[in-house]
Amino acid sequence: GAVVSQHPSRVICKSGTSVKIECRSLDFQATTMFWYRQFPKQSLMLMATSNEGSKATYEQGVEKDKFLINHASLTLSTLTVTSAHPEDSSFYICSAYASGGGRHNEQFFGPGTRLTVL
Amino acid sequence: GQNIDQPTEMTATEGAIVQINCTYQTSGFNGLFWYQQHAGEAPTFLSYNVLDGLEEKGRFSSFLSRSKGYSYLLLKELQMKDSASYLCAVIRPPSYQKVTFGIGTKLQVIP
Numbered sequence: 001g002a003v004v005s006q007h008p009s010r011v012i013c014k015s016g017t018s019v020k021i022e023c024r025s026l027d028f029q030a031t032t033m034f035w036y037r038q039f040p041k042q043s044l045m046l047m048a049t050s051n052e053g054s055k056a057t058y059e060q061g062v063e064k065d066k067f068l069i070n071h072a073s074l075t076l077s078t079l080t081v082t083s084a085h086p087e088d089s090s091f092y093i094c095s096a097y098a099s100g101g102g103r104h105n106e107q108f109f110g111p112g113t114r115l116t117v118l
Numbered sequence: 119g120q121n122i123d124q125p126t127e128m129t130a131t132e133g134a135i136v137q138i139n140c141t142y143q144t145s146g147f148n149g150l151f152w153y154q155q156h157a158g159e160a161p162t163f164l165s166y167n168v169l170d171g172l173e174e175k176g177r178f179s180s181f182l183s184r185s186k187g188y189s190y191l192l193l194k195e196l197q198m199k200d201s202a203s204y205l206c207a208v209i210r211p212p213s214y215q216k217v218t219f220g221i222g223t224k225l226q227v228i229p
Contacts, residue, residue, distance in 0.1 A: 032215060043205065043221040044161070093160050097215050107151065107215070109160035 002028045002098035006110035013084055014118055020080045021113045023050075023094030029074035030096035034107075035067075038091040050077040050094075084117045091115075120144045122220035124206050129226045130196055138191045138223045140206030148209040151217060152180050152191045155203045164191065164204075193225075201227045 003026040013019050023033055031052045036044040048058045048069055056069035068080040081088055093112040121143045130136040142150070149168040153161035165173055167182035167189060179192040191204055203222040210216050 034216070043219040046216065046218070049216065091158075106163055106166065107217070108163070112158075112160045114158075 002026075002096075002106075002108045004094065004096055004108045004110040006094055006113050008113060009111060010114045010116075012116045012118065015085055016083055018080055018082045019084055019115060020078055021092055021094075021115075023077045023079070023096075023110050025075045025096045025098075025108075028096075028098045030077075030098075031074060033071065033077040033094055033096045035069065035077075035079050036093045036095065038093060038112075044093065047079075050079075052077075081115065084115070086117045089115055089117045120208065120210060120218040122206055122208055122218060124204075124220045124223045126221065127224045127226070129228060130193075132196055132198060132227055132229050134196050135192065135194050136196060136225065138193075138204050138206075138225065140189045140191070140220060142187050142189075142206070142208050142220075144187075144208050144210065144218070146211035147184060148211050148214050150180075150182055150189050150209070151205075151207040152178075152189075153205040153207060155205055155222065157203075161205055196227050198227050198229070201225060 005024045007022045033050040035047045038044045046059050047062045048056045050056045050069045050071040052071045058064045071077045091112050094110045095107050097107050124140045152164040155161040165180035172181045177194045182189045203224045205222045206220040207217040
């Protein structure tokens, strides 16, 4: 299947710092990628849709100025958590769809990034 | 709004069959996914249903009834490695890609 990578896999930072997470589609192009957040024992919550060449669209309740998304190319989207606080500690996961080649409407997830804010 | 319900936990015996149910009340429907998620890892794709009926893929099958807002995931010949959370996710119109996830069913397979 298609491969989506994320970097870093784990990050620990001090409160008030900014953290950038990269999401890459390795063997396919993705005009749209999605960013999710998952707190312990909870479901994945969609944060925003990352659109190549245009602004991201955010879900209700997600602060766009805090979670900056840049979709720089057809294979790369970045999520920057600005001025991180302990309540931002979570598992952040990106995803992308690979269409065609028998993979119609199949969503592939990155391995996730565990963010811990001290 | 979107409301997806599934049991939070289930236990089944190795070698047995288990059925995980999912009911949804959503404003529109463009398809339903089932994902497997091991602790601390990202979800992996299991199945996609958009029409009523049963989709079979090896030991895993998924069923959909759109009129009832109901789906189930059937796992046969359970193995210990099947212990994981199983997530039901509904695609929300007008998108064909944005999904809402249920909370997931944590399945424990015992010897």
